[in-house]
Amino acid sequence: MSASFAPTPLRQTAVSSPFWSLIQTSMRTRTLPAIIDSLRTTGRAYALTWTKDSAPSTPHPFWDSDVYKTLEACCYYLMQTEDKDLRAFVDESVKIIQEAQHEDGYINSYYTVSGIDKRFTNLRDRHELYQLGHLCEAAVAHHTLTGTDDLLGPALKYIALVSRTFGPNEGQKRGYPGHEEIEIGLMRLYELTGRKECLDLAGFFILERGTRDEKDEIYYDHEARARGGDPYDAWSAEYRHFYAYPRDYGYQQAHMPLLEQEEIVGHSVRAMYYLTAASDYALASGNKEVLAAVKRLYASTVRTKMYVTGGIGSLERSEGFTDAFWLPDQEEGGCAYSETCASFALAVLSQRLLRHELKGEYGDVLETALYNTVLGSRAPGGGGATHGAGSGGVAFYYQNPLTTFAGHGKARSKWFDVACCPPNVAKVFGLLGELSYSYSAQSNTAAVHFFVSSECRMRLPAGEVVLKVETGLPWSGGVRLAVSAPFAVALAVRIPGWARSSYTFSGPPGVEGTVKDGYLHLPARVWTGSAGTLALDFPCVPRRVFAHPRTGKLEVALARGPLVYCAEGVDNPGLPLHSTALLLSAPLGEELAPEQEVAGIPGVPVLVAQGRAVDERAWEGGALYGDGLERAAWGEVRTVRMVPYFLRANRGGDGAMQVWLKRI
């Protein structure tokens, strides 16, 4: 039997890390207020109050979900720190949602004003069930925060309607959402309430998806005909770019049933949400085939289609996956999409897989995605009283390319038409406590996955286990873990992939650890006082990272600890980054960056490498191509300075940025 690990409830962990406290504070005091302000000024916050007369002429089909996600994020921060502005938004939104609910449970601004009779007729394009999924997640968070059913009640009532409408029985629609998400919401409702209805409906949505009839058609085809359209109507100018060919249902992971899928395809956020729900479903139902499919598709994702930054989905057209090993870095032309939400979802999926088993790969991916793509998608800074100016904390990336060119830098935006990314970023960093610790009753093991200076109080049937982590990560890799357990409990501590060959461990006398699948396992014992103190070190030193040759990326990236670095024009004036190769033979150095240069964040090491650019003197005269080996000659050795990727595009300069550099 698999040892199922339950994340520790959020309120039981107190974060003390200076690094993360700055970020969490700025999330609460700057990021969420800015998001709420955008929800209000764009009208989203009040979409559920629309009437036919007050609605815009083209209501947006999934504006409600931005409110739900923000509401959910606010709940996480409120569980940790009271805040009257966030609380006011939560209360206001809950009231609006309650009042927007139809008699039969339905809640949706788009169909309420554009024709309630058309509801549930276009699951493929209209995000109805997607929105409900976010409502369910918000309801679970709100219940956890308040203990009330103020939002949970409406969500369950709406779910009951959906349960009657969709399913395998006579008279029910055999449909499933065009954008997965309700499955996650259902599993969270099930875990909170134990209602079998939720588990069954999640299972139906997950397993019905992509099944074909005798005419090789799927539900979206039937549905299109039923509304008087035809199965090819998504091949219109509005949607066509999502698809590689008509009825390319891989976009929605509906090209075949989950259990038959071997390769991750389609829209990357959809795909990750699907696997997240399927992972939870496998855990609750014990369905091993579903778990095997999730693990297979996860491997396809992280071993063939993930950027070194934890970004996924390299194709802009479909915001999605494309061929294995095709990972272009530049955004121009429609590549390197690497959507913030996709990395957010990959991190969440990785955490969900850690519920099934402890595998270092899951924790490594979670760490890489969070520290690099997700964290860097929000403008750094804005963390304290003295750092409140500028765009710190209140500007966002939707796409996270790994290079930008001089003269074409990429600035973060205050808001987006499709505004999924900002609230998701706020959500995930509110969940640090849950991401960091979990416990398995079956194996009586307390686990540490993600290292944040914090204190976690695990309330187990036998009593309380307190885990206290002190660490300088992401800057320095010492980890002091103080465990207090008055009864015997085993420990499992993730050894980050980047430290697997260099880490050190010392525990109380007689405590020996064994490493398995990237986790250090310490057998069950009582932990108390100095006998409960463990010291680990994950040396954070600059290192070179290479990509699998099948990517064709015969380049080198630099990393240090969990952070991927990048070279920027602002730090390397006069050096053409795109024609610079780093010397593999030269040592890598580091220097401490002045705080004022790196968004007011203390302790940031800048990496210093040696490189040579192609000598442009052989190219004087303006030819674009030429022969003669002098055209390929290297110039003198130059110093290349690099900063963490998450801090990029923050200090002016010419806009050039590169994670990967050529190598010689």
Place this chain on the structure above:
Amino acid sequence: MSASFAPTPLRQTAVSSPFWSLIQTSMRTRTLPAIIDSLRTTGRAYALTWTKDSAPSTPHPFWDSDVYKTLEACCYYLMQTEDKDLRAFVDESVKIIQEAQHEDGYINSYYTVSGIDKRFTNLRDRHELYQLGHLCEAAVAHHTLTGTDDLLGPALKYIALVSRTFGPNEGQKRGYPGHEEIEIGLMRLYELTGRKECLDLAGFFILERGTRDEKDEIYYDHEARARGGDPYDAWSAEYRHFYAYPRDYGYQQAHMPLLEQEEIVGHSVRAMYYLTAASDYALASGNKEVLAAVKRLYASTVRTKMYVTGGIGSLERSEGFTDAFWLPDQEEGGCAYSETCASFALAVLSQRLLRHELKGEYGDVLETALYNTVLGSRAPGGGGATHGAGSGGVAFYYQNPLTTFAGHGKARSKWFDVACCPPNVAKVFGLLGELSYSYSAQSNTAAVHFFVSSECRMRLPAGEVVLKVETGLPWSGGVRLAVSAPFAVALAVRIPGWARSSYTFSGPPGVEGTVKDGYLHLPARVWTGSAGTLALDFPCVPRRVFAHPRTGKLEVALARGPLVYCAEGVDNPGLPLHSTALLLSAPLGEELAPEQEVAGIPGVPVLVAQGRAVDERAWEGGALYGDGLERAAWGEVRTVRMVPYFLRANRGGDGAMQVWLKRI
């Protein structure tokens, strides 16, 4: 005063080259019949016979132009060889066009059936004047072929209507086409007929384009309002992808007047057609500012935005140009568009610039574009009685990426919805005679630009000059030029860029040449018998080509003579091309390819280089990223075989193809 060079009329040159005869024969006997067949089966051939009742529900706005272009191409081949099928198509089409002409001169199938009252109300999107431009070009070709006004008459009558409708005077529309082309047609009509009306209208269209009113609006804005739309209506789902932002008129080169433009932008075919017409207009009008703008934008094109294959327009979204030096090779994601028609148009523009002055760069670009992108866009083979099978001559590329991946090869297509490319390819190779030779009366100089075994009889006022070229190009670079001129005439012979440092020349005793701007100039003298025989040699040996470091493409391509080569999976089984680097220190070799392996083309040398792939053994285990220098280690030295790019994707294999390979 500039020495204007007039191309030699087509009929005065007889091509004898085995290489080109095969191609021209297959163009006439396979390519054009296949195009005509597609025009008929798709209904294009009869679009001008449509009535409201017989037309499709959504008539295509520029189907007529495919007929015009094919008609024009047929005329060129018929000037050289009679062919009853081509003749029948020409006669049939001319009759249809005559009968489709409205009383006032208008000809256009789309508006005839969708509402004649709407004509000339949407120049931005509807290609009306573009179509007329192709009609004019066809009319000039048809008049040259037949000496009749059967098509010229209708074209001139339509032009008269357009001349009344558009222009700078009171009551006229100050419009210009959304897709340039009519300007080329007008200049050709002017050169044929001397009608000042044509020159003036061309000048109006060329110079009015992109001018702004006091509200910073251009004609397309006014026109949108006039038809009850708004200037932002191109920002719709149907057209949005063409533009980087609303009212991004750079797409149509209408963002500013020509004389102010410094950088080539927008849709690449539009841009090349614009410059072609502007070049001709500058020649006819003596407008030096226009010529300076054309040369400036040509330099921007070929020195910053051209692939080594002569392809241009690296962005699929807009089929157009993007940043200087951004030349990604792979099509996935929306890059490496490199449309066939854009290279066709670049070759034509290069020829037009050679009318102003002899500059090797123009001839080099013409040669590169023709031999590589344009020639390779059509399936090779199909040249003779024994090579009639398969797709030889009857399948085409629209996009010409410089790499494809294993498992994702790119096959040529029989036809396209937008079918500009096939007829343009047929056209240009029918014009070899005109592309190869020209004469300047002002400087009394006969010039050879493009080397094709052929005999050109230049009919000059003082008598006939006969130039006879014999050459083994593109395979071997010996050129024997026999000149027969009973009166004194100077000669200018282009020295290809790739042979500029290795060519040899020997002429009659006492004849010394001087090289200027890539041309060998021989002073005026009488040429006769052995005293008229010149021998040149342009050694065709394998060479390495490098790209300007600003491209970031620190790779190497191989070329030989005018041909760029590529490595294909089929020739390199088991070698991962994308992670293979060619050794700069190893010699390059060549071997003769068996004819049956290269589309039945005799004498094709295969290039043989040495390379090393990254050793994948360090990557066993499935990780996508890793550290440790062994991850970057090279494997053993392997042989890499390469074939001419124009012969690619012709012999099966796994679909992998690369022009550029890494270098060490």
